[in-house]
Amino acid sequence: MTVNWLDLDTPPHLTALYAHAASKRKITGDTLPDKGLRCWVAVDAKPLEAFREVCDLPASSLLPPTYPHILAFGLQMQLLTDQAFPFPLLGLIHLSNQIRVLRPMGSVSQLRIGVYAHNLQKHPKGATFDVITRVDDLIGPLWEAQSTLLCKGVDLPGEAHQPATPVAGGMTELTRWYAAKDIGRRYAKVSGDYNPIHLSTASAKLFGLPTAIAHGLWLEARTLAALSSHLPAANVEISVDFKKPVRLPAEVILQSSAGGSSGDFQVNGHPDLVHMVGRWRPLS
Incomplete structure (x- = not known):
């Protein structure tokens, strides 16, 4: 997939994005935009410590493996509330999450985060798609994630395939x-x-x-x-x-x-x- 990247100067403002999310309640299409969003984000000590406390994470010099999702949340919100995005954010169901920690996540203060959506698939209850998040530090790729979301009520052609969960x-x-x-x-x-x-x-x-x-x-x-x-x-x-x-x-x-x-x-x-x-x- 070719992603058309839009580079932002600052992370998105969540209050405005929630207003967009609340105002969109209908499915408006059945194709995903090819736009991706990227931005440099600071890693600050106080929010990180608050995250550790809520999740009962032990003290460490390394970022917790799920923490980049927190740093990426604003970009993900802006992507999913964009006018070109066909599905309403409220009501999406998070089915699965996959994280790849490529290198030890220590001694990082600035990260470039990129997000985009792809892989629209028919599902017995509607359609699924993946939100891809990629994180680079000053050296290169550091962390990747794939979140699979379900939007009910989408009617795509073809037969639905639902992979079995490994036992x-x-x-x-x-x-x-x-x-x-x-x-x-x-x-x-x-x-x-x-x-x-x-x-x-x-x-x-x-x-x-x-x-x-x-x-x-x-x-x-x-x-x-x-x-x-x-x-x-x-x-x-x-x-x-x-x-x-x-x-x-x-x-x-x-x-x-x-x-x-x-x-x-x-x-x-x-x-x-x-x-x-x-x-x-x-x-x-």
Whole structure:
């Protein structure tokens, strides 16, 4: 895919982007624009420390593997609320996330972040597409991610194909923790993601949910915090598939295989709910 890059001087302003998101409620097309957005973003100590606290991440000289998503959020928002983008942002469902840490993410103060969307595919419930995020430091490529999102109600030609989630074995319970009722609001403050479905029972009910649900990327970050001694710091691909949402408040249980260059994990709830399944593998 050829991406037509637009380079921005400063990161987008989220307040205006939320206004755009709230005003667009209809599907306006069935093709993705070929535009990508890029911008240099500063890595500041105070927001990073706040992110570590909310996700229970240990102190480290390296950036957490999910933190570039926080730095990229404004660019992703601007991409998905652009007039040329065919789907409304509110209502998109995050199905899976894949992160590739190419090199150790230490001693970085400025990062160039680029985002674009591609790979529109028919799905039994509508259509999926991927948001690609690429991060460079002053040396070169550092980190990449692919987030697959579902838009319900899109009618594409052809047959839908839904890949099966790999089944892992050999896992035992590693730990469990309590996802507090206010974790959605706390994570929103550090991430900028104020989607109403995460903030309170009242705002979630406006979108047909009985209670607020945890951010998927918070659940992933909190899980990787618990797995920090299991995973390599770099040259690793971490993939997760989001299953049943975590309805707040709730206790969640992390199962994992042993630490090493590759492994599998699963986050469960009560009763017998599977919230997220994941794996880590060396980069090929």
